[in-house]
Amino acid sequence: MSILIDEHTTFIVQGITGREAVNLTRECLDYGKGAKIVGGVTPGRLGRDVHGVPVFDTVAQAVEHHGAPIDGSVVTVPPAFTKDAVFEALENGIRLVVIVTERIPRRDVAEMVELASERGARIIGPNCLGIIVPDVIKMGGIGGPAKDAAKSYTPGPVGVISRSGGMTTEISSTLTAAGLGQSTAVSAGGDAIIGSTYAELMPLFEADSQTEAIVIYTEPGGRMEADLARWVTANDSRLPIVAFMAGRFMDEMPGMSFGHAGTIVEGKADTASEKIERLAEAGITVAEEIAAIPEMIRAKLGARV
Amino acid sequence: MSAALFIDVEVDDSIAGDRELAAKLEEVCPVDIFRAGAHGLEIVSENLDECVLCRLCLDASPPGTIRIVKLYDDGAVLGAPR
Amino acid sequence: MRFFEYESRAIVAKAGIPVGKHGFARTPARAREIAAEIAAPVVIKSQVLSGGRMKAGGVQFADTPDEAATHAERVLALEIGGHMPRGVLVDSRAAVQHEYYAGVVWDGIRKLPVLLFSDMGGIDIEEVAERHPEHVVSAHFSTLRPFADWQAKQLISSLGITGQALTRLTPIVARLARLFLQYDMTLAEINPLGELADGSFLALDAHMDVENEARPRQRALLAELGVGEQETRQAREPTAFELAGEEVDAQDHRGVAGNVTEFDGNLGLVIGAGGGSLTLFDAVRSCGGQPANYCEIGGNPSVAKACGLAKLVLTKPGVDKIAVMMSIVSNTRVDIVARGVIKACVELGYDPAEKIAIFRIPGAWEEEGFKILARYGVDYADRSVSLHEAARRAVERIGPQSAPVDGPQHDARERV
Numbered sequence: 001m002s003i004l005i006d007e008h009t010t011f012i013v014q015g016i017t018g019r020e021a022v023n024l025t026r027e028c029l030d031y032g033k034g035a036k037i038v039g040g041v042t043p044g045r046l047g048r049d050v051h052g053v054p055v056f057d058t059v060a061q062a063v064e065h066h067g068a069p070i071d072g073s074v075v076t077v078p079p080a081f082t083k084d085a086v087f088e089a090l091e092n093g094i095r096l097v098v099i100v101t102e103r104i105p106r107r108d109v110a111e112m113v114e115l116a117s118e119r120g121a122r123i124i125g126p127n128c129l130g131i132i133v134p135d136v137i138k139m140g141g142i143g144g145p146a147k148d149a150a151k152s153y154t155p156g157p158v159g160v161i162s163r164s165g166g167m168t169t170e171i172s173s174t175l176t177a178a179g180l181g182q183s184t185a186v187s188a189g190g191d192a193i194i195g196s197t198y199a200e201l202m203p204l205f206e207a208d209s210q211t212e213a214i215v216i217y218t219e220p221g222g223r224m225e226a227d228l229a230r231w232v233t234a235n236d237s238r239l240p241i242v243a244f245m246a247g248r249f250m251d252e253m254p255g256m257s258f259g260h261a262g263t264i265v266e267g268k269a270d271t272a273s274e275k276i277e278r279l280a281e282a283g284i285t286v287a288e289e290i291a292a293i294p295e296m297i298r299a300k301l302g303a304r305v
Numbered sequence: 306m307s308a309a310l311f312i313d314v315e316v317d318d319s320i321a322g323d324r325e326l327a328a329k330l331e332e333v334c335p336v337d338i339f340r341a342g343a344h345g346l347e348i349v350s351e352n353l354d355e356c357v358l359c360r361l362c363l364d365a366s367p368p369g370t371i372r373i374v375k376l377y378d379d380g381a382v383l384g385a386p387r
Numbered sequence: 388m389r390f391f392e393y394e395s396r397a398i399v400a401k402a403g404i405p406v407g408k409h410g411f412a413r414t415p416a417r418a419r420e421i422a423a424e425i426a427a428p429v430v431i432k433s434q435v436l437s438g439g440r441m442k443a444g445g446v447q448f449a450d451t452p453d454e455a456a457t458h459a460e461r462v463l464a465l466e467i468g469g470h471m472p473r474g475v476l477v478d479s480r481a482a483v484q485h486e487y488y489a490g491v492v493w494d495g496i497r498k499l500p501v502l503l504f505s506d507m508g509g510i511d512i513e514e515v516a517e518r519h520p521e522h523v524v525s526a527h528f529s530t531l532r533p534f535a536d537w538q539a540k541q542l543i544s545s546l547g548i549t550g551q552a553l554t555r556l557t558p559i560v561a562r563l564a565r566l567f568l569q570y571d572m573t574l575a576e577i578n579p580l581g582e583l584a585d586g587s588f589l590a591l592d593a594h595m596d597v598e599n600e601a602r603p604r605q606r607a608l609l610a611e612l613g614v615g616e617q618e619t620r621q622a623r624e625p626t627a628f629e630l631a632g633e634e635v636d637a638q639d640h641r642g643v644a645g646n647v648t649e650f651d652g653n654l655g656l657v658i659g660a661g662g663g664s665l666t667l668f669d670a671v672r673s674c675g676g677q678p679a680n681y682c683e684i685g686g687n688p689s690v691a692k693a694c695g696l697a698k699l700v701l702t703k704p705g706v707d708k709i710a711v712m713m714s715i716v717s718n719t720r721v722d723i724v725a726r727g728v729i730k731a732c733v734e735l736g737y738d739p740a741e742k743i744a745i746f747r748i749p750g751a752w753e754e755e756g757f758k759i760l761a762r763y764g765v766d767y768a769d770r771s772v773s774l775h776e777a778a779r780r781a782v783e784r785i786g787p788q789s790a791p792v793d794g795p796q797h798d799a800r801e802r803v
């Protein structure tokens with residue numbers, strides 16, 4: 001199985017006529033069993049099509065054309081319009097929104113997340129590349145063109161959650177090369193506020209029978225790792241976790257932002273060293289380099305049998 | 306200074322003066338390698354190395370009239386009939 | 388982006404929160420004028436973004452306008468934490484009976500703004516929270532619904548505050564919560580929030596931070612405060628090298644060559660993207676390498692942009708070689724980056740095979756990219772070589788930092 005999406009998931013692409021969105025649409029249609037992209041939305045472009053996907057002015061039109069509720073949306077509109085697009089998706093019954101856009105002000109992100117939780121919906125991102133279930137479906141630009149994604153991702157027992165889109169692929173490719181496939185890989189987003197944190201995705205992996213271990217990619221900034229550590233301890237998780245922490249050099253450079261918008265050391269809790277400590281306390285192994293991850297996963301999987 | 310290192314574009318004499326085609330190529334190439342000049346098709350040499358090998362110019366012109374040459378690959382030609 | 392105290396004061400006042408008589412001065416003469424207008428003892432405060440100004444002597448008390456001018460002259464010339472002050476705040480001195488704290492920040496876990504209030508103001512709130520947790524209360528609030536006065540009242544009263552203090556504090560704290568959202572702040576705090584002998588309240592000092600991502604829509608506020616569009620107010624002023632990096636990024640709109648940050652090592656880095664750069668920079672340092680810079684390329688940059696960035700790094704004094712490394716790319720193209728960095732070497736008169744310590748970018752268009760690299764004899768690696776392994780190879784190849792004169796740079800130039 002997988003989390004969040006499977007081969008039956010239907011979704012739309014909001015902002016589908018943008019250059020990156022056109023590519024993303026092609027990639028998703030080509031990957032695995034072929035994504036069920038049931039429409040695209042760009043205001044004023046009703047009647048066009050992008051790689052055979054019909055374009056609508058509104059989400060409501062897309063839902064009506066599909067004739068049934070639509071599961072998800074990939075949002076790739078400019079930052080100033082993202083909140084409106086996400087609200088439109090949520091108010092039209094969409095329950096999984098992947099926000100690709102970066103540089104969205106935090107207030108907008110908080111509003112989107114708050115409305116999503118009121119509607120019982122989930123947001124992935126912003127500033128993310130989406131979700132991939134190896135050989136089945138991808139929702140977003142994750143892994144790139146279908147043939148490149150196929151090189152990096154293979155089906156298997158490891159769930160991947162990452163604050164960096166590119167590193168989701170780097171880590172998965174390393175696992176793949178070592179013969180360890182992935183159940184689902186989620187590029188969760190690099191902003192200070194994101195729709196779904198590690199601790200919020202863990203219960204889904206926990207409930208997924210295919211998943212037997214988790215790899216997370218983390219960075220300085222924020223409290224998401226401490227929150228994960230707390231969750232793991234409180235819920236006595238069955239899933240062993242290996243973490244990789246990038247940006248250790250940033251501990252020496254407080255107040256400077258590197259990598260992603262959310263990656264900044266503002267207080268002691270933001271530092272890499274503090275986070276590594278929190279994770280270790282919860283029994284989460286922290287790898288010194290990516291290449292060491294597969295062995296650690298194997299050791300953990302072996303230890304449990 | 307900016308002589309192309311990686312890509313050369315060869316244009317057949319038969320289309321060099323075709324203004325209409327020149328305008329089309331200017332429109333189609335994402336990295337502005339073609340320009341519709343006063344005397345027809347011009348090549349913007351400082352942009353040659355930006356060529357993304359997308360073949361859009363080949364699709365837009367009569368077969369065999371444009372050749373994208375990869376200087377780094379022993380002069381291999383993009384779009385040459387196999 | 389951090390606001391200066393005098394700007395924060397203006398924001399607070401604009402929101403209808405009472406502040407004492409004050410003025411901003413860039414000259415001693417203006418400081419004298421303001422002190423005369425206030426017509427009471429004043430305090431002269433250096434306007435710098437770095438902390439510790441009290442200790443550094445950036446806060447001085449003056450009883451007369453002349454004294455204010457004298458102090459202002461001294462404070463204006465005083466460097467604090469590597470920064471010269473932008474001016475001085477000439478502030479009235481209030482007879483404070485009690486100091487409170489009110490602040491708003493984002494909570495990334497609950498994904499809501501959180502309002503903090505304490506009856507122990509005047510000191511760092513984190514310290515109060517640690518030592519006297521019973522004196523700090525907090526409440527999250529919605530971003531979808533307008534902030535209501537009762538929310539502030541309920542929070543303040545939970546500390547046992549009642550009577551006139553409660554009714555006077557309530558609108559002040561509510562206004563702070565509203566301005567936090569209205570102006571896209573990442574931090575808005577009044578500390579101390581002083582209670583005077585007559586029972587009135589004044590915001591004595593305020594700290595405000597506006598989110599960079601929101602600057603486009605806060606243009607009106609920034610213009611009103613006179614904040615220039617170019618003012619970034621980073622924790623550290625950008626160096627000439629870093630500014631040149633911004634220029635490279637701005638030369639065309641395709642892709643990103645961003646966040647160029649200067650270090651003083653001998654190994655130039657052309658690395659990407661966000662997470663990859665963080666990982667690679669750590670990797671270079673963990674195997675004993677000395678990076679000359681940090682940067683983030685990505686988003687499918689043009690050949691010209693990759694070339695511009697590589698040239699910038701290659702010509703940085705002390706750089707012997709560059710390492711070109713990224714995590715697996717899906718949008719950025721391997722061949723385009725390869726062309727860019729090789730072109731940079733060739734145009735500077737260097738041999739790419741010598742100058743590029745390693746090229747490790749696997750992913751989109753790698754076959755084409757590897758052909759180019761092979762043609763120029765550049766040492767390259769595919770995804771079977773890990774990021775750390777690539778960094779190790781680069782560090783081994785460059786060896787320890789070499790003497791700056793008559794180094795390999797010089798030889799390479801002469802060969803052409």
Ligand code: SF4
Pocket residue numbers: 314333334335336337338355356357358359360361362363373
């Ligand atoms: S292949 Fe594409 S980029 Fe290259 S010249 Fe033709 S149209 Fe331009």
